[in-house]
Amino acid sequence: MxxxxxxxxxxxxxxxxxxxxxxxxxxxxxxxxxxxxxxxxxxxxxxxxxxxxFLSKEDLLLAICNTCMQEIKALFIRALKFDGSSREKMVAVIVSYIIWAKLHPSQLFAVLSAHSPSVAARSSDENNAIHQQCEAELMGLMNVEIGKAIESGDFDIPAEMTFEQVTFALWSSTWGSLALIMSKGNSIKLQPMILERESFTNTRLILDGFNWRPLSTDWDYHKTIKKIAEDIFQPEIKALEDKGTPFIFN
Missing domain, CATH: 1.10.10 (Arc Repressor Mutant, subunit A)
Known part of the structure; x- marks a missing residue:
């Protein structure tokens, strides 16, 4: 047979x-x-x-990472549909990233681990190609919005910087907050830190530093965050509540 x-x-x-x-x-x-x-x-x-x-455990890990990145991309796309200024849309992206991380805390570190060169070396060409494509698509979404912000007059990109550098500043800041606070364990220094508050503080500092308008002194972004949650991410906010890890607005 x-x-x-x-x-x-x-x-x-x-x-x-x-x-x-x-x-x-x-x-x-x-x-x-x-x-x-x-x-x-x-x-x-x-x-x-x-x-x-899957060729190996590392190949499986990269496949998990790719699936996670596709989910994150879908949330980013929803976030960027928020009816607000270009800076509010950037805040919406950060909201979506935090929501995904809180829904999938352990997988956040799977995504981080998949960036290791040893993972790429022991993974299939197909999964490596998918990973590169996922990263390019996420970067592309942000680059388009940066271009729109420049066109609208909300943002003047520094002459010595590229769109990718601006995106990296936001990404690395949020990623750092998520990774450090979600893995804090019994750390005395990190224990008082609140994931949402610290993430949005870092975002505010970066966007104000770029002079991305309206500045935090000219706009109530706390109200924006609540409106983003109510208008776009209510199912996910409810899922976090059901999970016992509610989104913290203040």
Whole structure:
């Protein structure tokens, strides 16, 4: 009897099923303990079948990261539909990033770990290409909005800077807040820090430093944040409440 063949769509569906099982393992257990053997035990598929999809644990990790980045991109797109100024749209993007991180705290570190050169080296060409494409698409979304802000007169990009540098300043600041505060454990210095407050403080400092208008002295961005949550992200805000980790507005 010849072996059963499955279509490309079926392969992709099975691969996504395995990624979702692995994501659940990461959330319920620990990123550092994720292995192919654990995925085999948690799934209805054999190790041989799983290795048809992922070359290694690192390849699986990169696949998780790529899926997460696609989710983040979808949230960014929703955020940028907010009916407000260009700076309010930037704030909306930060809101969406915080929401995703709070919904998937352990996977935040999966995304971070996937940037390691060792992960790329042990992953498939396909997953590496997808990862690069995801990064380019996220950067592209932000670059378009920076261009619109310049056209509207809200923002004058410094002559020595590129769009990518502006995006990196916002990304690295928010990422740093998320990574440090969400992994603070028993740190005495980090214990008083509030994820939302510190993230928005950093965003305010960067955007005011860029003279991105309206400045925080000229606009109530606390009201903007609440309106973003009410108008765009109410389902996610409700999910955070149900999870016991509500979005903190003050």
């Amino acid at each position: 010849s072996p059963r063949t499955i279509s490309r769509n079926q392969l992709l569906q099975r691969e996504q099923e395995l990624i979702e099982i692995a994501r659940t393992l990461v959330e319920n257990q620990c990123l550092t303990t994720l292995t192919i053997d654990k995925l085999v035990a948690a799934s209805p598929y054999s190790k041989g079948t799983i290795y048809k999809h």
